[in-house]
Amino acid sequence: MIIRPFRETDGDALWRVIEPAIRAGETYALPRDMTRAAAVDYWCGRSHETFVAEDGDGGIVGTYYMRPNQKGGGAHVANCGYVTRPDAGGRGIARAMGEHSLNHAKARGFHAIQFNCVVSTNTRAVALWQRLEFQIVGTLPGAFEHPRHGFVDAYIMYRHL
Amino acid sequence: MIIRPFRETDGDALWRVIEPAIRAGETYALPRDMTRAAAVDYWCGRSHETFVAEDGDGGIVGTYYMRPNQKGGGAHVANCGYVTRPDAGGRGIARAMGEHSLNHAKARGFHAIQFNCVVSTNTRAVALWQRLEFQIVGTLPGAFEHPRHGFVDAYIMYRHL
Numbered sequence: 001m002i003i004r005p006f007r008e009t010d011g012d013a014l015w016r017v018i019e020p021a022i023r024a025g026e027t028y029a030l031p032r033d034m035t036r037a038a039a040v041d042y043w044c045g046r047s048h049e050t051f052v053a054e055d056g057d058g059g060i061v062g063t064y065y066m067r068p069n070q071k072g073g074g075a076h077v078a079n080c081g082y083v084t085r086p087d088a089g090g091r092g093i094a095r096a097m098g099e100h101s102l103n104h105a106k107a108r109g110f111h112a113i114q115f116n117c118v119v120s121t122n123t124r125a126v127a128l129w130q131r132l133e134f135q136i137v138g139t140l141p142g143a144f145e146h147p148r149h150g151f152v153d154a155y156i157m158y159r160h161l
Numbered sequence: 162m163i164i165r166p167f168r169e170t171d172g173d174a175l176w177r178v179i180e181p182a183i184r185a186g187e188t189y190a191l192p193r194d195m196t197r198a199a200a201v202d203y204w205c206g207r208s209h210e211t212f213v214a215e216d217g218d219g220g221i222v223g224t225y226y227m228r229p230n231q232k233g234g235g236a237h238v239a240n241c242g243y244v245t246r247p248d249a250g251g252r253g254i255a256r257a258m259g260e261h262s263l264n265h266a267k268a269r270g271f272h273a274i275q276f277n278c279v280v281s282t283n284t285r286a287v288a289l290w291q292r293l294e295f296q297i298v299g300t301l302p303g304a305f306e307h308p309r310h311g312f313v314d315a316y317i318m319y320r321h322l
Contacts, residue, residue: 029235073306074190074278074315111312114301116277117231138299138317140275145234151272154235156299156317 001093003100006050006063011040013060014052017085018043025147027122028081032147043081049108051100053084053093061088064097066105069114078110094125098132106161113159119144120153134159162254164261167211167224172201174221175213178246179204186308188283189242193308204242210269212261214245214254222249225258227266230275239271255286259293267322274320280305281314295320 006014015036022039025032030039043065044050053062062084069079080101084093105113115134118126126136138156146152167175176197183200186193191200204226205211214223223245230240241262245254266274276295279287287297299317307313 025234028233029231030233032233034233070190070278070304072189072191072193072195073186073280073308074304075192076306076312077301077304111303114304117235119234137301140238140298140317140319141321142272143231143235143238143275143319145237147234151237156301158301158304160302 001053001055001061001091001096003051003053003097006044006052010052010060014040014043014050014063017052017060017063018083020086021083027119027125028083029117029144049104051097051104053097055088061085061091062093062097064101066101066108068110069116076109076111078105078108078113079116080105080113094128095132098128102132102159102161110161112161115155115157117144118155118157119146120155121146121149126155126157129157129159132159162214162216162222162252162257164212164214164258167205167213171213171221175201175204175211175224178213178221178224179244181247182244188280188286189244190278190305210265212258212265214258216249222246222252223254223258225262227262227269229271230277237270237272239266239269239274240277241266241274255289256293259289263293263320263322271322273322276316276318278305279316279318280307281316282307282310287316287318290318290320293320 048065048067050065064082068075069077134157137158140154142151143154209226209228211226225243229236230238295318298319301315303312304315
């Protein structure tokens with residue numbers, strides 16, 4: 001697997017990775033009915049750097065973006081979002097993207113990475129970020145409306161670089 | 162003092178309120194060199210509802226915006242930003258805008274208000290929000306670069322409605 005910058009020709013493959021997560025609405029605070037155009041625009045937005053994880057066959061099995069979490073006095077803290085293609089789970093892709101993002105953020109001069117809304121029921125993600133030394137620095141009570149579980153807590157996770 | 166929705170003709174007055182806070186860079190994570198056009202576009206953005214506080218003479222002495230803090234499953238939590246004109250401090254304008262925003266958010270159906278980056282050195286703001294029953298639910302270590310104090314903590318503050 002290699003992780004490389006997103007290219008314009010990756011649009012179809014990117015959509016196959018992120019559409020299931022958006023439609024499920026269980027892990028990302030994005031509208032479940034978001035159009036492909038809006039979703040790809042968001043994921044590859046102007047202030048974002050977007051990467052894709054490519055497996056040995058050239059298939060795209062994951063993607064993440066990085067952006068400054070705030071402007072001005074907050075621009076030294078990065079924010080990232082990661083998605084793995086559902087049929088490619090359990091292969092360490094999320095972890096590889098997480099490690100790549102830590103290295104890339106450091107190389108870019110960011111001081112830290114912050115996640116603003118890690119859904120508490122997404123226990124695999126929480127555990128992965130904790131293994132990568134992110135800490136839960138805040139709990140937002142009932143801040144995420146889960147399609148099956150109703151209003152659940154969300155975590156703010158933070159890691160110095 | 163009355164608090165009313167922003168109108169297009171308030172642009173000059175709005176800029177006189179927000180420019181000093183942006184140029185100082187001590188309380189908002191916005192670029193200190195932000196142009197007027199970019200700042201007004203941001204403050205009155207498409208997903209924002211913007212209000213102004215008008216004193217007895219018709220002068221605009223404060224402003225705040227409200228928006229959903231996240232999309233999708235996070236859209237029931239509001240986020241707001243508030244600024245008082247520097248020469249109008251100490252008259253309860255920030256408190257009045259805070260109370261107005263709590264009522265307005267409730268009327269809009271939001272479940273909570275969240276502040277994402279309350280600069281820890283902005284002790285007057287922290288104290289005001291605590292008086293209005295906001296809680297510090299997270300501390301972001303060194304997440305704000307203050308022009309005079311260097312890297313300082315920022316708080317996430319949250320209040321159910």
